[in-house]
Amino acid sequence: MYNALMGTAATTAVGAGLTLYYLEKNSAHANMEAEGLHPADYPFPQKKLFGTFDHASIRRGFQVFKEVCSACHSLDLVHWRNLVDVAYTEDEVREMAEEFEYTDGPDDKGEMFERPGKLTDPIPRPYANEEAARAANAGALPPDLSLITKARHGGVDYIYALLTGYCDPPAGVEVREGLNYNPYFPGGAIAMAQNIFDGVVEYEDGTPNTASQIAKDVVTFLNWAAEPELDDRKKIGAKALLLFSSLTLMALWIKRNRWHTLKSRKIAFNSPKNWNKKPNPPSKN
Incomplete structure (x- = not known):
């Protein structure tokens, strides 16, 4: 009876969660335009x-x-440099940057001046x-x-x-x-x-x-x-999944094939044959 109640409760909770998720993703109500x-x-x-x-x-x-x-x-x-080796070569990005003028300075005379753009802009x-x-x-x-x-x-x-x-x-x-x-x-x-x-x-x-x-x-x-780091993040994630999966399989193998002698050993105690024998009284001589 207890197991049946627990199973019913778990099923209800999972069903309610899935229903709420569906409604959140597919909401429809009278105020949708707002x-x-x-x-x-x-x-x-x-x-x-x-x-x-x-x-x-x-x-x-x-x-x-x-x-x-x-x-x-x-x-x-x-910045312009962020586009290098992502969508353009360095020369292409440098050429695009130089099409724009940026205010820089001050120069030796303390005045601001205009210069062509560069990768760091x-x-x-x-x-x-x-x-x-x-x-x-x-x-x-x-x-x-x-x-x-x-x-x-x-x-x-x-x-x-x-x-x-x-x-x-x-x-x-x-x-x-x-x-x-x-x-x-x-x-x-x-x-x-x-x-x-x-x-x-x-x-x-x-x-x-x-x-x-x-x-x-x-x-x-x-x-x-x-999210410019998305590709690298997923690449690192794939490597991490592969690494930890391999370590998990190795740990399971070691657990099963190397620790079985330790986990399955039996400690027995054999009492002496004269365990219940009363000791001889001391001699009067």
Whole structure:
């Protein structure tokens, strides 16, 4: 009876946990527009247990960021050197950096001067400060994209759904002037206009430049910007799993084949034959 009750309790607890997990992942309620639609689970390779980044996609994604996103968004935590041996060669990155002018100094005369960019410089910002960014975007502040895939619930799935989810508002929903309707954005009205279209960039490697491909590539790049250590982390994790699995098997083998004599030994005590015999009385002589 006790075992049956414990089994029933364990089954109920596991079932309740699975139900709550399902409802959390597939929530549906009347206030979904206020919180934004939950994005679908897109098959990005880096999301798999042992999946890694598509580095060709990172290269294409940086091209999309440079030609489309960098007009409004910054990437403050990424420097030119971070792109070396990830998506570009050192010479390619150095050439891209030199296309921009950076203020440096002071020089020997105590004055600031302009110089071409170098590998240690950060990716240039589109605006000098926050006030300039708001003034150019009708009061809205474009967020920095360095950690955007980790700063939003849903991660890469949310960013991809947001970039490709623009549509006309449904009947009865009004969007004020200057905003755009996107069901994945909380509230449904977003200041950023749709920027991802078919053919908005021309890929140098001949990859089809459809809107979905462009969105996938820039999201992959932003995911790498937020987690540049992902490939190395998973590589170290795979090595650790292999190492500890081997050590576990070795420990089990030693336990079974080397300790069996110690674990199965029997200690016996044989009493003397005259254990219960009374000692002889002392002699009177």
